[in-house]
Amino acid sequence: MRILLVEDDNMIGEGVSVALKDAAYAVDWVKDGEAAEQTLKSGEHQAVLLDLGLPKRDGLDVLQHLRKVGSKIPVIIITAREGVEDRIRGLDLGADDYLVKPFDVNELLARLRAVVRRQGGQAAPLLTNGTISLDPSTHKAMCGEIVADLSTREFALLHALLLHPGRILTRTQIEEHIYGWNEEVESNAVDFLIHGVRKKLGAEVIKNVRGAGWMVEK
Ligand code: CA
Numbered sequence: 001m002r003i004l005l006v007e008d009d010n011m012i013g014e015g016v017s018v019a020l021k022d023a024a025y026a027v028d029w030v031k032d033g034e035a036a037e038q039t040l041k042s043g044e045h046q047a048v049l050l051d052l053g054l055p056k057r058d059g060l061d062v063l064q065h066l067r068k069v070g071s072k073i074p075v076i077i078i079t080a081r082e083g084v085e086d087r088i089r090g091l092d093l094g095a096d097d098y099l100v101k102p103f104d105v106n107e108l109l110a111r112l113r114a115v116v117r118r119q120g121g122q123a124a125p126l127l128t129n130g131t132i133s134l135d136p137s138t139h140k141a142m143c144g145e146i147v148a149d150l151s152t153r154e155f156a157l158l159h160a161l162l163l164h165p166g167r168i169l170t171r172t173q174i175e176e177h178i179y180g181w182n183e184e185v186e187s188n189a190v191d192f193l194i195h196g197v198r199k200k201l202g203a204e205v206i207k208n209v210r211g212a213g214w215m216v217e218k
Contacts, residue, residue, distance in 0.1 A: 001024075001025050001026065001046045001047070001116065001156065001159060001160065001163075001177060002025070002026040002027075002028065002044060002045050002046055002176060002177055002180070003020055003025045003026065003027050003028070003045060003046065003047050003048070003049060003112070004028050004029075004030065004036065004039055004040065004045040004047075004048045004049070005017060005020070005027055005028070005029040005030070005048075005049045006029075006030055006031075006033070006035075006036040006048065006049065006050045006051055006054065006059065006062070007029065007031065007049070007051045007078065008031045008032060008051060008053075008054050008055055009051070012051075012078075012101065013029055013031070015105065016049065016078075016105065016108065017029055019105040019108070019109065020109075021152075021180075022152065023109050023152075024139065024152040024153070024155045024156040024159070025112075025156070026156070026176075026177065026178055026179050026180040026183070027180045028045070028180050028181050031054075031055070032054055032055040032056040032057065033054040033055065033056045033057025033058060033059060033061060033062045034056040034057050035056075036048075036050070036054070036057075036059075036062050037057065037062055037065060037066075040062075040066060040071065040073070043071075044176055045073065046073070046074075046116065046119075046177075047073060047074040047075070047076070047112060047115060047116055047119075048066075048073055048074070048075045048076070049076050049078050049108070049112075050062065050063060050075055050076065050077050050078065050095070051077075051078055051079060052077060052079040052086060052090065053079070053080065059077065059079070059090075060086070060089060060090060060093060063075055063077075063090065063093050063094060063095055064093050064094075066094070067093060067094035072119070073119075074096045074115035074116060074118070074119045075094065075095045075096055076095065076096060076097045076098060076099065076108070076111055076112060076115060077090045077095045077097070077098035077099070078098070078099050078101060078103065078108070079098065079099075079100060079101060080100070080101040087100075096115045096118070097111050097114070097115055099111065110137070113125070113136045113137060116136075117136075120163060125137065127159065127162050127163070129162055129165040129216055129218065130165075130216075130217070130218075131143055131144050132158075132162065132201070132205060132216065134155070134158055134159060134162055136159065139151075139152070139155040141155075141158060141197075141200070141201055143201040143202055143205055144202075146200070146201055146202065148200035148201055150196075150197065150200065151196065153178060153189075153193050154193055154196050154197050154200070156177060156178045157174060157177075157178060157190070157193045157194065157197060158197055158205075158206075158216075159177075160173075160174055160177035160178070161174075161206065161214065161215060161216045162216055164215075165215070165216050165217065165218040166215065166216075166217065166218030167215060168209050168212050168213045168214065168215045169213050169214060169215065170212065170213040171190050171213060173213070174190050174213070174214070175189070175190060178190075178193075194206055194208075194214060
């Protein structure tokens with residue numbers, strides 16, 4: 001899952017980036033409102049963490065524009081502004097949630113999981129398809145009787161596939177889910193991860209569609 005972080009404070013940005021990567025998200029980080037707007041046009045992110053006090057364009061303007069053009073991407077406002085009015089305005093402009101700085105990064109991760117599963121039309125915390133379940137808060141995967149701890153990347157891979165059961169994801173689509181802009185991707189990285197997940201959960205968990213990509217069957 002790929003997240004856009006919009007934050008002009010380097011220390012907070014670093015901290016949040018590291019925490020997100022540790023939690024298996026791919027993170028792209030921009031530091032002003034204009035860059036945020038440009039980047040969001042690509043549509044390659046699944047959620048936005050949005051600071052409000054930003055250079056070039058205010059976070060509330062970015063949010064307002066995003067909703068005006070019809071984007072449904074989940075947005076969590078992260079802001080130092082104490083004023084309750086900014087938060088109300090943000091929610092009314094289409095934000096899904098907010099956190100006031102300084103915040104506990106674990107709370108941010110929990111709120112992110114919540115908005116993402118709501119976005120997927122789901123309220124239950126486990127992502128389930130047939131006999132496979134995945135717990136986004138622990139990265140544990142279950143398949144029938146098997147319970148396995150997945151590595152960060154293995155989790156990201158299976159999560160991407162389970163979000164769209166029955167849909168084939170190409171190598172490029174999978175890489176986009178798992179890696180941010182600045183990360184080197186080895187040409188066989190995806191094969192390696194798929195091998196890892198199959199070894200832990202059984203070969204039938206991920207289906208290979210020759211020449212097209214991979215899927216989990218619905
Ligand atoms: Ca700021």
